[in-house]
Amino acid sequence: MQPYIRPTYPFSALVGQPRLKQALVLNAVNPRIGGVLIRGEKGTAKSTAVRALAHLLPLITVVADCPYSCPPDQLDRMCGSCRGRLQAGEDLPLQQRTTRLVELPVSASEDRLVGSLDLEHALVEGQRRFEPGLLAQVNRGLLYVDEVNLLDDHLVDILLDAAAMGINTVEREGISISHPARFILVGTMNPEEGELRPQLLDRFGLVVEIGGLKNVRERVDVIQRRMEYDADPEQFVQRWSSNEHHLTEEIAAAKKLLPQVQISEQDMAAVAMLSLELGVDGHRADLAILETARTHAALEGRTTISLEDIRVAAQLALPHRMRRQPFAEVRLDEQQLSDVLNKAAQERQRGNEETAGRDELKKA
Structure with a gap:
């Protein structure tokens, strides 16, 4: 038995x-x-x-x-x-x-x-x-x-x-x-x-x-x-x-969508800016944030990465990689994170406007 x-x-x-x-x-x-x-x-x-x-x-x-x-x-x-x-x-x-x-x-x-x-x-x-x-x-x-x-x-x-x-x-x-x-x-x-x-x-x-x-x-x-x-x-x-079945379907749908999620050069620039501003050594953090951000986008049903995706990813991938003194606990400064992402958003907007301007000139 x-x-x-x-x-x-x-x-x-x-x-x-x-x-x-x-x-x-x-x-x-x-x-x-x-x-x-x-x-x-x-x-x-x-x-x-x-x-x-x-x-x-x-x-x-x-x-x-x-x-x-x-x-x-x-x-x-x-x-x-x-x-x-x-x-x-x-x-x-x-x-x-x-x-x-x-x-x-x-x-x-x-x-x-x-x-x-x-x-x-x-x-x-x-x-x-x-x-x-x-x-x-x-x-x-x-x-x-x-x-x-x-x-x-x-x-x-x-x-x-x-x-x-x-x-x-x-x-x-x-x-x-x-x-x-x-x-x-x-x-x-x-x-x-x-x-x-x-x-x-x-x-x-x-x-x-x-x-x-x-x-x-x-x-x-x-x-x-x-x-x-x-x-x-x-x-x-x-x-x-029922809740479990819904979660299983969400995971399966996101796995299917994930290969279609694109990472732009602007996304890479925003992540690089974050790592530099927050004093992160090495490049593992950059790669982990981008991989996590595109996965979060897939869970949200999108094929492009938003700055909110990057924010969520940074909260999970950055704190344990930030420089700290021995025995000191590291906490991610949310205000600093917001400031850097706002700066990245402005850079992204400026880049979009320049691209749109060049496209208009080509049409003319």
């Missing part, structure tokens, strides 16, 4: 924490944003939100017998085996399933994460045999790392490299194997238990700071909803099913 497994708490039933939910949905639409790190004290629904997000992700079609869940219609995202079979004219077996959620324990070893090579089999049989790890299981899925600040720095480096490159490479004793590893990366941490090194913090596309709710009404809502869920999980989930 199978043990009873309670249904996952609905994402749409979470109370408050709008920035947390926004960052998660943006990454669900576009994993190229680079993942999200959620920083907050214990008991602030970090893990609940991440697990709930997995249930909003759409069904995916995979090659049924592939350990990497390869997409059957995207040659450039296939593993070498599936690509070879397809090019040889083989009909690949297909399967439709939910997007996979994989949780990485703090105690995980490197071999558990990246996979390992069976050297004994290679020596005896003369053939390489790869034992896939968690990065193989999570391809095209959601990888959740709780207490990422307690994970070995070396493993965090591997995770972030794989997330950025979309490929996992394992090299042992002169043997090298690579496979696709494209996934949504979500890490959570309690700052009271230690910080991530700045170099690792910078590699997360977005960072969200959350805390306990300060509004009495919201805290009462949390209590009531949790008690209702504990009393009858199935009925509670059913009550929120």
Whole structure:
């Protein structure tokens, strides 16, 4: 007899924490944003939100017998085996399933994460045999790392490299194997238990700071909803099913629209101006803001980026990258952000007027 497994708490039933939910949905639409790190004290629904997000992700079609869940219609995202079979004219077996959620324990070893090579089999049989790890299981899925600040720095480096490159490479004793590893990366941490090194913090596309709710009404809502869920999980989930379905459709529609969203030179100039004015080192921030802004535009149903899209993206992608003194907390100056965006809006208007003037001269 199978043990009873309670249904996952609905994402749409979470109370408050709008920035947390926004960052998660943006990454669900576009994993190229680079993942999200959620920083907050214990008991602030970090893990609940991440697990709930997995249930909003759409069904995916995979090659049924592939350990990497390869997409059957995207040659450039296939593993070498599936690509070879397809090019040889083989009909690949297909399967439709939910997007996979994989949780990485703090105690995980490197071999558990990246996979390992069976050297004994290679020596005896003369053939390489790869034992896939968690990065193989999570391809095209959601990888959740709780207490990422307690994970070995070396493993965090591997995770972030794989997330950025979309490929996992394992090299042992002169043997090298690579496979696709494209996934949504979500890490959570309690700052009271230690910080991530700045170099690792910078590699997360977005960072969200959350805390306990300060509004009495919201805290009462949390209590009531949790008690209702504990009393009858199935009925509670059913009550929120319409909201969940609506969110799933929003994410799917935004994913479809995303390739059509254009980034103009004016958008790039506005983002570059922001990074310079706010004292941000490097260029990761610029790329993260633009990727997030175009994703926000897709969620809004638009194919062009507005300055409001850039504002939302900057609020999520900039604070953890700004220069600060040791042990000092960084807060994004909203007034300064508004001033820079207003300046960018004026530059954009001036550029549009000059373009319109040149077009009129050509017509004349």
